[in-house]
Amino acid sequence: MGELIFELDDDMAKELLIKVLETSKLPFLKNLFKHISSFKFKDNKIIFDILLFSFNLKIKSYPDNVSGVYVFEHNIPVRMLKDQKLPEFIELQDNIIRLKIPSSDILKNIRINEFKIEDGILRIKLGNIN
Amino acid sequence: MGNLKIHVDEEFINKLIDKTIEEKAQIQGLKNLNVQLREDGIKFQMELELLGKKSTLDSLIKILEKPEDLEHGKLRLSLSGNEGVRKILEGVFYIISEFSEAFTAKDFEILIDFGKMKINPIIDSILKSIKITELVLKEGRFELSLELKK
Numbered sequence: 001m002g003e004l005i006f007e008l009d010d011d012m013a014k015e016l017l018i019k020v021l022e023t024s025k026l027p028f029l030k031n032l033f034k035h036i037s038s039f040k041f042k043d044n045k046i047i048f049d050i051l052l053f054s055f056n057l058k059i060k061s062y063p064d065n066v067s068g069v070y071v072f073e074h075n076i077p078v079r080m081l082k083d084q085k086l087p088e089f090i091e092l093q094d095n096i097i098r099l100k101i102p103s104s105d106i107l108k109n110i111r112i113n114e115f116k117i118e119d120g121i122l123r124i125k126l127g128n129i130n
Numbered sequence: 131m132g133n134l135k136i137h138v139d140e141e142f143i144n145k146l147i148d149k150t151i152e153e154k155a156q157i158q159g160l161k162n163l164n165v166q167l168r169e170d171g172i173k174f175q176m177e178l179e180l181l182g183k184k185s186t187l188d189s190l191i192k193i194l195e196k197p198e199d200l201e202h203g204k205l206r207l208s209l210s211g212n213e214g215v216r217k218i219l220e221g222v223f224y225i226i227s228e229f230s231e232a233f234t235a236k237d238f239e240i241l242i243d244f245g246k247m248k249i250n251p252i253i254d255s256i257l258k259s260i261k262i263t264e265l266v267l268k269e270g271r272f273e274l275s276l277e278l279k280k
Contacts, residue, residue: 002141011132015278016256023252109149120131128145 003113004126013046013122014039026084041117057097062115066126067103070115071096132278134260140167140270167267171207176215189215197244199261199279205242 014036021030038049046057060071074097081092091098101107114125143165151160161184162177171192178185189211197203209216216238223235232247233240248254264275 001139002145004138004142005136007133007135009131009133012134012276012278015132015259019256019259020252023255105150105154106146109146109153126142128142129149 002128004110006124006126008122010039010041010120010122013041014048026086028081028084041120041122044117046117059115059117060096062112063101064111065103065108065129066110066112067101067107070099070101072099133263134276136272136274138272140165143167167270167272169268172267174211174215187212187215189219191219193267194239196265197262200244200257200276202245203262204244207240207242209238209240 017039018033018036021033024030032050035051036048037051038047040047044059048055055076056074057076058073060073062068062070073095075095078092078094086092089100089102091100109129111127111129112124113127114123116123147163147165151163159178159180160176161179162175164175166173166175171190174189174191176187176189178187189209192208192210193205194208195204195206197205209219220235220238220240223233223240227233227235230247232243232245234243235241244257247257249257259279260276261279262275263277264273266273
């Protein structure tokens with residue numbers, strides 16, 4: 001068929017995220033995520049509860065190829081993050097987060113056939129460009 | 131649960147290689163590179179054209195030992211097939227072994243010792259908390275499943 005399937009469940013994603021933040025230079029986010037009580041994948045959304053708040057990120061659009069711009073809608077108060085030095089490939093606006101994956105010889109030849117979040121799983125199906 | 135699954139078939143890999151080689155004029159002489167994912171290992175087939183002469187080279191990488199987890203496990207591979215290709219592959223791993231203690235290459239056998247792997251603090255701590263539940267090559271597919279350690 002010519003396919004690569006990547007599946008990640010919410011428990012693994014939460015653990016990986018905490019591990020990445022532990023060693024990152026984002027003290028605010030690191031401390032915040034110590035208080036995470038729930039992290040779920042559902043209906044194309046990542047829903048996470050921290051202290052008394054519930055935040056979510058929703059897939060709005062994704063590129064044809066792996067490299068390109070991924071757009072998510074979110075309800076995270078941006079001012080909370082304004083002093084944090086986010087990595088260059090992340091662009092944060094009031095209700096939108098853009099992830100920009102730079103193009104490379106290999107990535108531009110990989111097509112995204114599916115990019116979905118449902119029932120606790122993030123599923124990415126990749127295929128070839130003809 | 132805590133699962134991560136990656137499944138890939140050889141058609142995906144081969145089409146990607148074809149497309150990448152096609153666009154890269156730098157890889158002179160290499161006409162085709164084909165990968166087969168078989169139960170006994172990964173087979174590479176290269177079609178070369180050098181000085182007007184065409185030749186096909188084969189190499190097989192066999193998996194002799196699979197790691198159970200990524201903290202202390204070992205992956206042991208053996209190289210066979212065309213001697214030239216075997217030497218090149220062995221050479222590549224030899225160079226890597228100079229930089230990382232985790233890799234050793236000797237007598238066409240390559241050992242990757244995850245216990246000695248130090249990449250960076252983030253990846254090292256992730257590797258420590260993950261175990262491999264499935265690592266198989268069969269009928270043209272590569273399947274890898276990882277689980278969180280409790």
